[in-house]
Amino acid sequence: MTRLGGMIGMSALAFGLLVQGAWAGESAKGGKPRVSDGKQVSLEYTLTLDKKTVLESNVGKEPMTYTQGAHEIVPGLEKAMEGLAIGDKKHVEVKPADGYGEVDPKAFQEVKKSQIPEQAWKVGTQLEAKSPDGQSMFPRVAEVKPDTIVLDFNHPLAGKTLFFDIKVLDVRPAAKKPS
Known part of the structure; x- marks a missing residue:
């Protein structure tokens, strides 16, 4: 009985160590920190549309840093x-x-049209407006009609599939927020 109890105790200890490693965000191979909720992640990325039109890239520049699980980047990424x-x-x-x-x-x-400056009467022009509660909005001119302008308040990337090529540069515990 003592031997069996000792084996169960060892298994529990091994399990506890495995769980501690996972909580620390370490992988089983090599002990590299892994991206998980609450971790501060630095990465380089290239964002394209249609797999060819480059919209943004920070490759060779300052890395993008965000906190995983804090909804600071698009949900799919x-x-x-x-x-x-x-x-x-x-x-x-x-x-x-x-x-x-x-x-x-x-x-x-x-x-x-009288509500929009004449120099902005072009499809694609981005405007800045204030909502009734004072929040900034950035509508785009979607259509110019004889007497009116159609404004689009959707995000410019709404309806588009985004393609990211990413490389993880760093993973660390998130900085503590000052109290």
């Missing part, structure tokens, strides 16, 4: 980052539902 380790590279495809959402037809608003 955050989900794909989970479990990656320093040095890992990945190609991630983010559908609109997990990115900036689908295009919302209710986010288009038609206004009189």
